[in-house]
Amino acid sequence: MLRHILSRVALTIPTFIALMFVTFAAIRLVPGDPVEVRVGEHGISPERLAMFRHQLGLDQPIWKQFLDYVWRLLHGDFGTSLSTNNKVLSEFLTLFPATVELTVSAMLIAVVIGIPAGAIAAVKRGSMFDQILMGASVAGFSMPIFWWGLLLIMLFSERWGLTPVSGRIDLIKYYFEPVTGFMLIDAALSDQRGAFLDALHHLILPAFVLGTLPLAVVARMTRSSMLEVLNEDYVRTARAKGLSPFRVIGLHALRNALIPVVTVIGLSVGALLSGAVLTETIFSWPGVGKWLIESIFRRDYPALQGGVMLISTLVILVSLAVDILYGVINPRIRHAR
C-alpha cells in the first residue's frame, strides 16, 4: 500500500517541475520589457529600471532565476499582484472558497441527479426514459456553458424573477464578517434570519449551470457501467436468491458500478475549474476564475502566473488523491504493477 502511494507521489514530481518551468517561461514570453511586464509601469527612468532589474533578480543568469523562482514557490511565495500589491497567494485564498463552494455544489447536483438517473436508464434500457436521458446527455456535453448560463438567467431571473442575477448574497439586506469564506456556512453562522436561504438562492443557478456538463458525464458513465455490472454473475445470483429488485440494483449492482464513476468525478476537477472561469464571469461570482480573467485584462502578469500555478497545483494534487484512493478501493489496480 505504502509503495503504491509513494510511486504515485514520485510520478507527480516531474510533472510539478515541468509545471514550474512552464509558468516561469510563460511570463518571459510576454512581449515587452520584462521589468515593465512585472512592475506594470511604463517609460520608467534608467535608474529605476536598473533598481527593479536588481530587485527582481533579472540581472542574474537564467538558471539562477529559475532556481530562485522554484525556491520562492516552495516557500509559498507566488508573487505579488501588480494591481493590488497584495501577495498572490493571499488574494487567491480569499477568493478560493467562493470557487470551492460553487464547484462542490455543482458536483453535488451532478452526482445526486446523475447517478440515480443513469442507474434507472440502465435498468430500463431502451425505454423512453433511457432515450430521453441519453439525448439530454449528448446535449449536455455539447452545451456552451456561457450560453447555457445566459439562457437560464434570461428565463429564471429576468422573465420569471425566481433567482438573483449575480453575486453570492444580497449585500444590502445582509452583512456579516466572513468567517470561513463559504457563504452558506457564514450565513448560517450569522444568526441573520433569511441569510442562509438568500445565499442558497444565489448559489442554485450558477451551480446548476456549472453542474450540467458533469451531470451529463456522470449519468452516461453510471448507465454504461451499470449495464456492464447487471450482466455479472453475482447480480444474477442475487436475483436468483430472491432478493428484492431494489436490493439487487441498489446494493449489489450500483455499488460496484460506481467505482469508475468515482474516478471520472475525481478526474473532472480540471474541467470543472475551466467551467468555473466562465460561470463565475457570467454570474459575477467573486471566485478565482473571474479573478484570473480580470488579471489578464489588467495586464497583471504576476497574478496570472501565480494563479495558473496555484490552480494547476490543485488539479494535480486532486488527481493524485483520486489515483491513490482508486488503489485503496480497488486492490486489483494496486497490485497490477
Add this chain to the structure above:
Amino acid sequence: MTAAPDSFAIGAPSGAEATPSPLAEFWSAYRENRGAVAGLSVVAFVVLCAVFANVIAPHSPIEQFRDAVRAPPVWETGGSWKFVLGSDGLGRDTLSRLIFGARISLFIGLAVMGLSSVIGVTLGLAAAYFGGFVDVAISRLTDVIWALPSLVLAVLVIAIIGPSLTNTIIAIAIVYMPTFARLMRASAMTELKKDYVTAARVTGVRPLRLMLSTVLPNCLAPYTVQAAIGVSTAILEAAGLGFLGLGAQPPTPEWGAMLADAREFIRSDPWIVTLPGLAIVITVVAINLTGDGLRDAFDPKLRRS
C-alpha cells in the same frame, strides 16, 4: 442519441451476398445509427453554409444598418423579412453573421484538429517507436498539459501571444495536442508488437516508412473518432474564449464573440442572445453524434453493446 444501436433487426450483411467494398460496408454499419445519420446531415448543412456563405447570406456580416438597430426576427411583432433573424446592437444582420460564423467556427475546428493532429501524431509515434528517454520526455510534457484546466491553459497562452483568431487556434491546438499524442502512442505501441510489423522490419523497411505507411494506417480508426470529437471541443473552447473577449476580435462574426456583444440585451432583446448559442449547440451536437456513429461503425463490438 445512442439508443439506435439497440435495434437488432438490421444486422451486418449476411454471408450470402457478394462481399461489399469496405466503404459500402462501413456506410451500412454507420447507417444503422439514426442519430449519427441525422448528425451527419446537419454537419453537411453547416459545411454547405460555410462554403457558400457569400452566396446565401442576405447581407454582409459586418454591414451596419443604422436605421434597423436591434430589429426583431420575422416571427416577432415588428419583424421583417429583410432581417429574418433580426439584427444586433449595431444593426448587423444576425442571419448573415450566423452563416459567416459557421465558416469561422468550422475553420477553427478543422485548423485546431489539423495542427494538434500533426504535432500529436508525430510525438505519439516518436514516443512509441523510440521508447526510453524520448518516451518519458514526451509523456511528461503531455502530462503537464493535461494537468492544466483546458480553458486556463488556453487563457494563459492567449495572455502571452495576444487575442486573435489565429492565436485562438494555436492556444486550443496546444491544449488538445496531448490527446492525440497519447492516443497515437498507445495504439502504435500495440501495433508495433504485431507480426506484420515484425515482417515489415525483417524485409528491411526503414523506420520512417515503417511508422508512416505500415503502422499509422492501422491506428487511424480510434484517431478518426477522436478527431471528430476534437473538432466539436475546439469549436466550444473557441466560443468560450470569444465570449471572454480573448478569442476572435470584433467585428469577426464568431459565434462566441457574438454572444459576448449580446449580453447587454439579455433583458430587452433575448433573441440576440439566443440565436448564436443555438447555432453552437446544434453544430456541436451534430458533430458529436457523427463521432458516436463513427465509433460504433468502426468497432463492431461496441455496436452491439
